Amino acid sequence: MARLIDVAxxxxxxxxxxxxVFNNPDMVRPKLRQRVEAAARELGYAGPDPTxxxxxxxxxxxxxxxxxxxxxxxxxxxxxxxxxxVLGVSEACDEVGANxxxxxxxxxxxxxxxxxxxxVVDGFIFGRVEHLHEIEPARLRRLPFVVVDFDAGPHISxxxxxxxxxxxxxxxxxxxxxxxxxxxxxxxxxFGPARVHPVGKPRAAEASGLPIDQEKYRAYTDAxxxxxxxxAEVPMVQAEAWDRDAAGMILDAAPDATxxxxxxVMQAIAIVEEAQRxxxxxxxxLSVIGYNDIAAAERCNPPLTTVDAMGIDKxxxxxxxVFAGGPPRHEIIEPRLIIRGSTGPARTx
Amino acid sequence: MARLIDVAxxxxxxxxxxxxVFNNPDMVRPKLRQRVEAAARELGYAGPDPTxxxxxxxxxxxxxxxxxxxxxxxxxxxxxxxxxxVLGVSEACDEVGANxxxxxxxxxxxxxxxxxxxxVVDGFIFGRVEHLHEIEPARLRRLPFVVVDFDAGPHISxxxxxxxxxxxxxxxxxxxxxxxxxxxxxxxxxFGPARVHPVGKPRAAEASGLPIDQEKYRAYTDAxxxxxxxxAEVPMVQAEAWDRDAAGMILDAAPDATxxxxxxVMQAIAIVEEAQRxxxxxxxxLSVIGYNDIAAAERCNPPLTTVDAMGIDKxxxxxxxVFAGGPPRHEIIEPRLIIRGSTGPARTx
DNA sequence: GATCTTTTTTGGACCGATCCAATTTTTTTC
DNA sequence: GAAAAAAATTGGATCGGTCCAAAAAAGATC
Numbered sequence: 001m002a003r004l005i006d007v008a009x010x011x012x013x014x015x016x017x018x019x020x021v022f023n024n025p026d027m028v029r030p031k032l033r034q035r036v037e038a039a040a041r042e043l044g045y046a047g048p049d050p051t052x053x054x055x056x057x058x059x060x061x062x063x064x065x066x067x068x069x070x071x072x073x074x075x076x077x078x079x080x081x082x083x084x085x086v087l088g089v090s091e092a093c094d095e096v097g098a099n100x101x102x103x104x105x106x107x108x109x110x111x112x113x114x115x116x117x118x119x120v121v122d123g124f125i126f127g128r129v130e131h132l133h134e135i136e137p138a139r140l141r142r143l144p145f146v147v148v149d150f151d152a153g154p155h156i157s158x159x160x161x162x163x164x165x166x167x168x169x170x171x172x173x174x175x176x177x178x179x180x181x182x183x184x185x186x187x188x189x190x191f192g193p194a195r196v197h198p199v200g201k202p203r204a205a206e207a208s209g210l211p212i213d214q215e216k217y218r219a220y221t222d223a224x225x226x227x228x229x230x231x232a233e234v235p236m237v238q239a240e241a242w243d244r245d246a247a248g249m250i251l252d253a254a255p256d257a258t259x260x261x262x263x264x265v266m267q268a269i270a271i272v273e274e275a276q277r278x279x280x281x282x283x284x285x286l287s288v289i290g291y292n293d294i295a296a297a298e299r300c301n302p303p304l305t306t307v308d309a310m311g312i313d314k315x316x317x318x319x320x321x322v323f324a325g326g327p328p329r330h331e332i333i334e335p336r337l338i339i340r341g342s343t344g345p346a347r348t349x
Numbered sequence: 350m351a352r353l354i355d356v357a358x359x360x361x362x363x364x365x366x367x368x369x370v371f372n373n374p375d376m377v378r379p380k381l382r383q384r385v386e387a388a389a390r391e392l393g394y395a396g397p398d399p400t401x402x403x404x405x406x407x408x409x410x411x412x413x414x415x416x417x418x419x420x421x422x423x424x425x426x427x428x429x430x431x432x433x434x435v436l437g438v439s440e441a442c443d444e445v446g447a448n449x450x451x452x453x454x455x456x457x458x459x460x461x462x463x464x465x466x467x468x469v470v471d472g473f474i475f476g477r478v479e480h481l482h483e484i485e486p487a488r489l490r491r492l493p494f495v496v497v498d499f500d501a502g503p504h505i506s507x508x509x510x511x512x513x514x515x516x517x518x519x520x521x522x523x524x525x526x527x528x529x530x531x532x533x534x535x536x537x538x539x540f541g542p543a544r545v546h547p548v549g550k551p552r553a554a555e556a557s558g559l560p561i562d563q564e565k566y567r568a569y570t571d572a573x574x575x576x577x578x579x580x581a582e583v584p585m586v587q588a589e590a591w592d593r594d595a596a597g598m599i600l601d602a603a604p605d606a607t608x609x610x611x612x613x614v615m616q617a618i619a620i621v622e623e624a625q626r627x628x629x630x631x632x633x634x635l636s637v638i639g640y641n642d643i644a645a646a647e648r649c650n651p652p653l654t655t656v657d658a659m660g661i662d663k664x665x666x667x668x669x670x671v672f673a674g675g676p677p678r679h680e681i682i683e684p685r686l687i688i689r690g691s692t693g694p695a696r697t698x
Numbered sequence: 699g700a701t702c703t704t705t706t707t708t709g710g711a712c713c714g715a716t717c718c719a720a721t722t723t724t725t726t727t728c
Numbered sequence: 729g730a731a732a733a734a735a736a737t738t739g740g741a742t743c744g745g746t747c748c749a750a751a752a753a754a755g756a757t758c
Contacts, residue, residue, distance in 0.1 A: 013707080014707065014709070016707070017708075027705090027706075027707095029706070056712080
C-alpha cells in the first residue's frame with residue numbers, strides 16, 4: 001500500500017514537497033505539483049493517512065458522548081430523554097463541522113477495546129455520572145471534558161439543569177391549582193424492585209437515587225412545606241424508569257391524592273393511562289405532572305403537563321464547552337414548566 | 350506531558366519493558382512492573398497515547414455512519430426513518446463493543462475538516478447514496494464500507510431492502526381490498542416545488558427520484574397492471590418528504606380515488622389527517638398506505654397501514670458486514686407489510 | 699551579469715508508541 | 729556447579745506523516 005514517501009520517490013521529490021502537495025498545494029509550483037499528483041494517482045495514493053497525521057496534529061475533529069455506565073450505544077439512542085441530549089450535542093457538532101462519536105464505557109475492555117482510554121476524539125461529554133471514578137479515564141487523558149447534571153468540583157466543566165427549580169415549579173403549579181393531597185413517584189437507580197415508602201417516616205436518604213433526584217425531592221419538600229405539608233406524610237413510590245407497575249403502585253399508595261408528582265415523564269404518562277384505566281378522569285379527578293419533555297408527553301391524552309429539562313440545550317451547551325476548551329466553566333440552565341392538559345384545579349371534595 | 354519513554358527513563362527500564370507493563374503486564378516481573386507503575390503515577394502518565402498506538406495497530410474499534418449528502422449529524426438523528434437505521438447500526442456496535450461515529454460528508458472540508466478523508470474509523474456505512482462519487486473517499490481509504498439501498502456494483506458490499514417487493518405488497522393489499530381508483534404520492538428528491546403529474550402521459554423517468562423510488566414505482570405499475578390499470582392514468586404527485594402541502598395536493602389531484610399509495614410514511618400520515626380534515630373517514634372513504642414504519646405510524650389515528658422497510662435490520666446488517674470485513678457481500682432484506690387501521694375494503698359506489 | 703531577494707525545495711528531527719530478533723538474566727536439570 | 733532451557737529485557741527498526749531551519753532555485757534590481 002502506497003505511502004507518501006513512495007509517491008515522493010515516484011515523483012522524484014522530497015517527502016516534504018509531496019506532503020505540501022496535499023496540505024499546502026499553493027506552496028509548490030504547478031509543475032512539481034502535477035508530477036506528484038500524477039504519481040499519487042498512479043500508485044493509488046489517496047492522500048495522507050489520517051491516523052499518522054493525527055500523531056502530530058493532535059486534533060481529530062470529533063467529540064465523544066459517553067453514555068451512562070450501564071448503557072451501550074443503542075440504549076442511549078433508544079432512551080427518549082437521552083436522545084434529546086444527543087440531539088443537542090449533534091447540533092453543536094454541526095455548528096463547527098465536527099464528527100460525533102458515541103463511546104460506551106466498557107469497564108472490562110482491555111487494549112483497544114477500552115472505550116474512553118482509546119477513543120480517538122478531542123473531548124468527552126458525560127451523559128450521566130454517578131461516581132467520580134467514572135470520569136477518571138477522561139481526566140487522565142487530559143482532554144477537555146464536560147459532565148452533565150453532576151457536581152465534580154470547580155475544576156471540571158459542567159452543565160447543569162436546575163432540577164430544584166424545575167421540580168419546585170412543578171410542585172408549586174399543583175399547589176397553586178389548589179392541590180393538597182399528593183403522591184410522589186421517584187426514581188430508583190439501583191436495580192431492584194420498586195419500593196413503597198411508609199408514610200410518616202423521614203426518608204431523605206432513601207428517597208435519593210442520583211443527586212439530581214435528591215434535588216427534586218428537596219424541591220418537592222420545600223414547596224409542600226410552604227403550605228404546611230410534611231413531605232414525609234406524602235405517599236411515595238420509588239421505581240426504575242422502566243418499571244411498568246410503578247404507576248399502579250403509586251395510585252394504590254396514594255388513593256386519595258388529587259395530584260401526582262412524578263420525577264419521570266414516562267412514568268407520568270403511565271400514571272395518566274393507569275388512572276384512566278381505573279376510571280379516574282385526568283385532570284378532573286387527578287392531576288399528573290412529569291419531569292422532562294419528550295414527544296410522547298405531547299401525544300399523551302390529555303397532553304402531559306411536565307417540566308422541560310432542556311435536554312437539547314443541555315447537550316448543545318455541553319458540546320460547546322468541549323469545543324471551546326479553556327478553563328473549566330459551569331453553566332446552569334433553567335428548566336421550563338410546560339403546562340398542558342394533565343393538570344387542573346383540585347376538585348373540592 | 351509525560352510519554353512512555355519518560356516513564357521508562359524514570360523507572361530505569363527500556364521503552365519496551367515500560368510498554369509491556371501497560372500491554373502485557375504479566376510478561377514483566379512484578380518488581381520491575383511496580384517500579385514502572387510507580388514512575389507512571391509519579392509523572393501522571395495515564396497509559397499509552399491512543400493516537401500513537403493507532404499508527405501501528407491500524408484498528409480503532411469504531412465505524413462511521415455517513416449521512417446523506419445534504420444532512421448533518423443532527424438532521425440524521427432527527428429523521429425518524431434514518432434514526433431507525435442508526436439504531437440498527439448501534440446495536441451491531443454494541444454486539445462487538447465498538448464505538449459509533451457519525452461523519453457527515455463535508456464536501457468543502459479541507460484538511461482535518463474533511464469528513465470521510467480524515468475520520469479515524471475502521472469502516473464506513475453510507476446512509477444513502479445518490480451518486481457513485483459520494484463513496485469515492487471511502488474507496489480511496491481502502492477501508493471496508495457498505496452502501497445501503499444502492500447498487501454500486503458487485504465489488505462493493507451492499508445491504509438492500511427489496512423496495513419492489515414492499516411497494517408491490519402495498520399495492521396488492523389495496524387491490525385485494527377491492528380498490529381500483531388510486532392516487533400516488535411519490536418522492537421528489539431534487540429540491541423544488543412539488544409536481545403534479547398529468548394523467549395519461551408516460552412518466553417513468555419523471556417519477557423517479559432515487560433508484561429506490563423507481564423500484565417502488567415499478568412495483569405499483571406492475572401490481573396495478575395486473576388488474577388492468579395503467580399507472581399513467583393514476584393521478585400522481587411528487588413532493589419532498591417534508592412538503593406540508595403534498596397531502597392536500599394528492600387529494601385534489603385524485604378526488605375520486607378510494608386509496609392512496611404513498612412512498613413516504615410521514616406523507617401518508619399527513620394524508621390521513623388532511624382527508625379527515627376534509628370530512629372523509631379513513632378507511633371508510635379512503636384507504637391510505639405508507640412506506641416505512643416509524644413510531645408515529647402506529648400512533649396515527651387510525652394507525653397507519655404501512656410497509657416496514659426494516660430500517661433497524663438494515664442498519665444492523667450493514668454494520669455487521671463492515672465488522673466482518675472480507676470479500677464484498679450483498680444482502681437483501683425482505684420488507685413486511687404491516688396492516689393497521691388506515692386501509693379497508695373499497696366502498697362500493 | 700553579479701548581487702540581493704524572494705520563493706521553493708529539501709533533509710533531519712520528531713510525534714508516541716509497538717514489534718521483533720538478539721541479548722541478558724533467571725530457572726531448571728543433571 | 730556447569731550446561732541447557734526458559735523467561736525477561738533490550739535496542740533498533742518501523743508505523744506514516746508533519747514541521748522547521750537550512751539549502752537551492754528562481755526572480756528582481758541595478
